[in-house]
Amino acid sequence: MNSRALSALALVAVLGGCARPSIFRLSMRNPNTNRSVARLVAENEVRVAESQRFEAMMRRDVVALDTLLDEELTYVPGKGSIQSRKEFLDGIKKRSTVYDSIAAHDVRVRVFHGLALATGRADQHMRNSKGASQFTVRFTEVYVRREGRWLLSAWEARRLVAAASPASPQRGLSTTRQ
Secondary structure, eight states: OOHHHHHHHHHHHHHHHHSOOOHHHHHHHOHHHHHHHHHHHHHHHHHHHHHHHHHHHHHTOHHHHHHHEEEEEEEEOTTOOOEEHHHHHHHHHTTSEEEEEEEEEEEEEEEETTEEEEEEEEEEEEEETTEEEEEEEEEEEEEEEETTEEEEEEEEEEEOOOOOOTTSOOTTOOOSOO
16 A cells, blocks of 8 residues: 555544544434434424425325324314314315415424424415415424324414504504604
8 A cells, every 4th residue: 555545544534533423323322312313303204294284285185185194183273163084184175175375483393202292383375165364373283103104193273363563553552642
């Protein structure tokens, strides 16, 4: 082996030793790291399942929704009615509720041994027999892990009251100066 190859090999060994330890090596040293990595993976999988569900709702893709919803789903939309899985899917299929857009934000996911709890907000544009509406909800979702997949088991949302814009007077407050 020539000196150039030996120098390159030494450089790789030194840089490899100084590099950030791999997740695998960290998990071998600390079992808590292994659990943390598993939790992060599960949280990401729940976020993906949520995103896929919202996309399927907007596309009215009942076949995709069928694979994303638990058989025991309880669905409570922003107005407080309670729907079973079948009622929810029928509403999408019959277009009695059409979701034009759903944008989730401020989502927090917590995972507990085969169960995941997600909370957040969602801006929704939808249409039904009463017309089109646009609103924001605060939601809580429960996912269960079945056969290697995260399925939505419960959804409950509450519509948030829109804040008064700075240009519009609030009820009971005067906008004139004394």
